[in-house]
Amino acid sequence: MKSILIFVGVLIVVLVLFFFIFIYSGVYNVSALDHHTAFVRWIMSTTMENSVKHHAKNIEVPALTDSTMILAGFDHYRHMCIGCHGGPGIAQSKIANGLYPHPPKLVETADQWTPAELFWITKEGVKMTGMPAWGPNAPDANLWEIVAFLQKLPSLTFEDIQTMEKQMAAHSSESHGSE
Numbered sequence: 378m379k380s381i382l383i384f385v386g387v388l389i390v391v392l393v394l395f396f397f398i399f400i401y402s403g404v405y406n407v408s409a410l411d412h413h414t415a416f417v418r419w420i421m422s423t424t425m426e427n428s429v430k431h432h433a434k435n436i437e438v439p440a441l442t443d444s445t446m447i448l449a450g451f452d453h454y455r456h457m458c459i460g461c462h463g464g465p466g467i468a469q470s471k472i473a474n475g476l477y478p479h480p481p482k483l484v485e486t487a488d489q490w491t492p493a494e495l496f497w498i499t500k501e502g503v504k505m506t507g508m509p510a511w512g513p514n515a516p517d518a519n520l521w522e523i524v525a526f527l528q529k530l531p532s533l534t535f536e537d538i539q540t541m542e543k544q545m546a547a548h549s550s551e552s553h554g555s556e
Contacts, residue, residue, distance in 0.1 A: 409477035421478075425503060429494050432501070436493035441525035448548075450526025451541045453519055457511065458483070466535025476507040487527040495524045 399405065413421065441447075460470040461480040473480050487495065499520045502510030511520060 409475060412477060418478075421505075425506075429490070429497055429503075433491065433493040433497035436496055438492045438496070439521055441492060441521065441528055443525070446522050446525045447529055448526075448541060448544055449519075450522035450524065451538075452545055453515070453523045454526050454530075455542075455545075457515075458523065461507070464530070464535075465533050465538055467538065478506055480507065483527060484530050484533070488531045492524050492528060495527050496520055499523055 412418075454464075459467060461473040461476070462483040463469040463473070465484050469480065469482065490498070496517075498508065500510065500512035500517070502508045502512075
C-alpha cells in the first residue's frame with residue numbers, strides 16, 4: 378500500500394511539473410488562426426454549455442411575445458449583435474471572421490438555447506470567446522427585448538428584417554417629428 382501511495386504522489390508531482398513546463402514553454406499556439414484540437418474544443422464547449430445551463434436555471438423569464446418588445450429587441454440586436462452574429466441574409470462582419478471560436482450564426486442556433494440561457498449569455502458574456510457581457514452597459518429590460526427578438530430570429534427571412542428596418546425608420550421619424 379505504501380508503494381502505491383508513493384507512486385501516486387510521484388505521478389502527481391510529475392504531472393504538475395509537466396503542466397507548468399507546458400504552460401511556460403510557449404509551445405501551445407494561441408493564435409486565433411490555429412484552431413483547438415477536437416478534445417480541447419469539446420472541453421471548452423461542454424464546460425460553457427453546462428455552465429450556462431447551471432447559472433440560468435433560476436432566471437425568471439418574462440413574457441416575450443409583445444411585438445413592440447420584439448421590435449425593440451431587433452433595434453438592440455442590429456446595433457449590438459448583428460456584426461458578429463449576422464442575420465437572415467446578413468453576413469457576419471470581418472471582425473467576426475477573425476474571432477475564434479467563431480461567433481455562432483444565431484439565425485441557425487438561437488433556438489438551441491432557452492430564453493433564460495440566452496438572457497444569461499447576453500448579460501454575462503462568455504470568457505475567451507469574444508462574447509461581451511452586456512449587463513454592465515444595458516438594463517435587463519433591453520436584454521430581455523433582445524431575447525424576445527432572438528426567439529423569433531430563426532423563423533425570420535431577409536424580407537422580415539427589411540420590414541423591421543422600415544418599421545424602425547418610421548418609428549424614428551415619428552419620434553423626431555413629435556419633438
